[in-house]
Amino acid sequence: MRADLEARDQVRALYRVVDKTKEWAENNYYKRTLADQGPELIPVNAFWRDFAEHLASADDRPFLSGQLVRATKNFAEMLCALALLDLPFEPTTPATELTGARMTLRANTPLVCFHEQVAEIAADDLEDRQLGLLVSQNYFRADDRYRYENNECHDKYVEGEFLVHTVYQCQVVLTNPGSAPHKLELLVQIPRGAVPVSNGFATQDLHVHLPPYGTQSIEYAFYFPSAGSYAHFPVHVAKHGELAVFAAPRTLQVVSRLSTVDTQSWSHVSQHADTETLLRYLSEHNLGRLDLGRIAWRMRERSVFEAVLALLTQRHVYAQQLWSYAIHHAHVEAIGVYLRHQDTFLRGCGLAIDSPLVTTDPIARRWTQHLEYAPLINARAHQLGAQRKILNSALASQYQAFLQALTYQPRPSDDQLLVAAYYTLLQDRVGQGLALLDRIDPDQVTGQLQLDYVVAYAALHRYNLDGLAHARALALRHREHPVDRWRKRFASLLAVLDEAQGAAAAVVDADSREQEQARLAATEPSLDLRVEGSTVTLNYQNLASCTLSCYRMDIELLFSRQPFMKDQSQRFSIVQPNYSEQITLPADQLEHRFELPAEYRSANTIIEVLGAGLRRSQANYAHELQVRMIEQFGQLRVHERATGKPLARAYIKVYARKRGGAVEFYKDGYTDLRGAFDYASLSTDELDRVEQFAVLVKTEQRGALIREAAPPQR
Structure with a gap:
């Protein structure tokens, strides 16, 4: 077998046809297109909460979270989570010691250890009983439905008085704890004195198929136009025309003003609290759970507007409805923030805007994307006919889009000059490409590595000793770059320079068709x-x-x-x-x-x-x-x-x-x-x-x- 493999290695490869031209783009995230790189890629969960708390505490100890297993939705999230954990790249095997049923583990380096055990608990005696259908009926305000305890969401049921002119919802929950399915008929009604809303009803018969061990929830809405005491006929459940179960009847007390007000509810604070109480509430509660649009009416007052926006800005929260009042107050800074979030409007204004209010970058906003094309070999080195024509349709389209973006700016940036130089060199317009590179200020370019490579590559076409020396200096600077792709690119430049001076052809990248063919x-x-x-x-x-x-x-x-x-x-x-x-x-x-x-x-x-x-x-x-x-x-x-x-x-x-x-x-x-x-x-x-x-x-x-x-x- 070894002899066969050695003999196979001695066989010289034949000519390899150049690959079809491919369009290349920077992914940013592993194998993710721009459309897949939204905030939902790495969602908020308990792990990222722990990391935020670690940063806020300014703790010098290594970061470790027991919620690590929650950051496993996709490859990008797992990689980001591992990058934040202060775990060593080269682990050291921990020391373990077994003493009877007890194991002792001594870590030599930071590690994550998952532990699970089965423990005995006490249980009360349960009385045998025959379980049937279960039904419950509860009420909650449509504008104040939930409460949070220990970061868990619970329904906020109304147990006392009901307020006039307020929408309430009745929730009926039907549960089948048995193993047999049921086909049921439900009779539901709104309370006396109430008016249905949200496409509701006064009385309705519902047919429900309840599977084994299944639960079904039914909700309907109403409000009371006047105060009073109103009886509510409860939900009745029947099977085959015979009553099976029903909820407890209840009389609802409806008042014009609640005797007991939940001052901690957002519905109350947003509508009735003073400004100081409102700001304190906004600073202490989770803003993601609040409908900030409910305080939009307060924004007409400039002092409240400025105070609320300052607090939201400090907490990194943007609410479009609130910021829109910047136009009402002619608040220049807030108008700029508001405009920066109007992506559709800004896109309609052009690919690039540079004004005192707002400045847009088409690449940062993902309106355009830098694309590269390789391998690309042009048939002609000179222009044929009155106009230059790019035969590769994808490159032609991308180049035209790039030129269109330039028309919206008074002068191209240094980054854009680098992109323009790349596209002109790609078309074998070497002279124009070299001229564009000479206009670039290296200190103003974002991608210094990319600039060095293009400058070094272009220097090979200057055909003078100074240009070749400069190309060699740039290639040597990045010869040990940690990223394989870029290290091989600069090593290939060095190989070309060496071969031009008489050295033998060398293969830097074994996967490179051009280098292998040259060897x-x-x-x-x-x-x-x-x-x-x-x-x-x-x-x-x-x-x-x-x-x-x-x-x-x-x-x-x-x-x-x-x-x-x-x-x-x-x-x-x-x-x-x-x-x-x-x-x-x-x-x-x-x-x-x-x-x-x-x-x-x-x-x-x-x-x-x-x-x-x-x-x-x-x-x-x-x-x-x-x-x-x-x-x-x-x-x-x-x-x-x-x-x-x-x-x-x-x-x-x-x-x-x-x-x-x-x-x-x-x-x-x-x-x-x-x-x-x-x-x-x-x-x-x-x-x-x-x-x-x-x-x-x-x-x-x-x-x-x-x-x-x-x-x-x-």
Whole structure:
């Protein structure tokens, strides 16, 4: 098995087609879109209450809450909860000691221990009795229904007097403690002297199916228009026309003014208490349980308005109805707060607003989102036609939305200049991208890490020593970054810089298609041929020998008949060459020169070399270029013939012959600072239809030549 795995590792991978372009966005929360990142993602519970109390107490001891198990709704909540607990990343095994039925645990580091036990309790003797249907009937005020004890909610039943002109609700609860279901008929009525409300009734028959051990609740509302003593016929429950159970009858005392007032109820405080009592109540009670709209009538008084808003602000509570009175009082600061909460109104005013009252950030408000696109390889390096067109529809839409947001501002921020530089570089508008980066004040950018990466990447396109030195300095600064993705990005920049200075291609990220392709390309046999006058120059790598063959030909006639010279060489390969010789290639060199035989130095000849399955043939073009074609990975390297230095910004134009024989433009571009160019990769499926490449390599000062290449094997 091990031998098989080792043998598998020795097999060289074939060409990998570039992945389809994907749209990337910052999640903020793990695998959560913006729409899923509301406050309901991490709800309030007992654990977060304990953490808030810990912060308020300013306690220096490590934070630990016994309510940890409540913070487990989703991955984000669990991760946030664990981040707050002062537990070590590397735990130490606690010491345990067993003495009979007693266990002693001694912790060496902070830990969470869950303990459960079964204990004996005393119970009173229960009398055997036959259980039947149970029914209860209670009343509560519609505007003051609940009370809270120990943070638990209870119904606040009315036991005494009823107040005129106040809506009450009657709650009927029917319970079946037995194992048999029941089909029941209920007769319910409102009290005498009462008026039904909330789509209610005076008398009604209800049919109820009560399952085994089931409970059902029925509620109806009414109010009393006048004071008095009114009898209430209780709920009666029948089965098969026979009475089964009924609630106790009751006479309700209705008064114009309650003899006993619950001064601690919000319904009383909000309507009758003085301002001082109101503010004290607001400061001592849970504001989330109060209907703050009930004190809106008090906001017409400016002093009350300012005092209430100051208290709510201190307690981090916003109530839109109360803040709306800021317009009534022309309170500038409160108007600003009110406007900041009017998201729909602000969105209708434009993507960005900068005014004394309110300033909006479209990204912070989630109106827009920064999106990135990778991998993205453009077919053309220059604009075609009167207008520039972005072929990727998603990128085009995002770029237009970004430009639209800029139109609402007097000048772009430094963060926006960075985004603009990214999008222009993504479109291969290198000059404009570099100009935008030069306008950025680094001290005003929010994402310093991202700025350093874009600046370092862009410096590779400045093609000067100062730019390369700056790129290396920025990459070294983040070489040990704790986040894998960013550490690998800066390490890849360093690898490119090292390779440009002559180092071997290195793979920093094993999952990176580009780096793996570059590494394999560096170890793949390559062979190139150049004939100048009587001198034959072979540029090669990973080859020990090759065979030289010479075929006499008429170059002008051959080229006129077939532009793809490689096809013509294949025609010659099936006939006997006029001359053939085995050439030994020095292992410590990348270039080998020798003279043609005397009879072929002035003849029109196709010179062919064959080695390691690679066949190269070439006419004698006048140029000063050294070009290595690495067909297996769709790459080429351009060097200066005299010095061997990489040639940056050499223009490359690629045409492809498609299946069926059609010859079409494929892509163009420029070599990078390593003299490298990927002539096969596109963010489309065009490569699937290519049979042959014809590649033009052109420089301003060192001439041009044509090379042919097969599409990479996959």
